[in-house]
Amino acid sequence: MQPAGERPDARNPSGKAPTRSTVTLRVNGRAHTLELDHRTTLLDALREAIGLTGAKKGCDHGQCGACTVLADGRRVNSCLLLAVAHQDVRITTIEGLGDADAPHPVQEAFLDRDGFQCGYCTPGQICSAVGVLAEAAAGHPSHVTPPDDLAAEGPAELSPDEIRERMSGNLCRCGAYPRIVEAVGDVVV
Ligand code: FES
Numbered sequence: 001m002q003p004a005g006e007r008p009d010a011r012n013p014s015g016k017a018p019t020r021s022t023v024t025l026r027v028n029g030r031a032h033t034l035e036l037d038h039r040t041t042l043l044d045a046l047r048e049a050i051g052l053t054g055a056k057k058g059c060d061h062g063q064c065g066a067c068t069v070l071a072d073g074r075r076v077n078s079c080l081l082l083a084v085a086h087q088d089v090r091i092t093t094i095e096g097l098g099d100a101d102a103p104h105p106v107q108e109a110f111l112d113r114d115g116f117q118c119g120y121c122t123p124g125q126i127c128s129a130v131g132v133l134a135e136a137a138a139g140h141p142s143h144v145t146p147p148d149d150l151a152a153e154g155p156a157e158l159s160p161d162e163i164r165e166r167m168s169g170n171l172c173r174c175g176a177y178p179r180i181v182e183a184v185g186d187v188v189v
């Protein structure tokens, strides 16, 4: 019972101690065993518990894509996922894709095409682009795939329209979209 005159904590209105569990997250090939409040998002676990700050918190509501990472090779908004639900899932963040000495081809393409200004959205854009390339290679269609191509087997073609559609969950406040589309198009094989 809340004492009279005291306002409940908006983040914990019940006043009960948060439930915590031990979880092992496998991030960029390394296992991290953590004891986490069940409400901890994957994004907060990566940034605050593990110290990988490449994935960014933009909206924290699944609307901007700044927090995009790969979970078992598929792109996800890590701000929408609970860390404790990712026991042994293979997580890849921007730090795990490549570095200055050995950049991932998508990272190289963003540099070559100048696909950013402030860079805040860029880790999410690059992780998302890596996911797009894998989805296209696996033949997944998108909302703008022409009906005649839906039955086609093999990799999906990534036209600029396809890239724009497939990358539409990643917002860029600087408006670097034309260069981002070019960069992703450069890596299309
Ligand atoms: Fe996750 Fe915006 S921070 S979608």
Ligand code: FES
Residues within 6 Å of the ligand: 115, 116, 117, 118, 119, 120, 121, 122, 171, 172, 173, 174, 175, 176
């Ligand atoms: Fe600034 Fe995209 S480069 S938000």
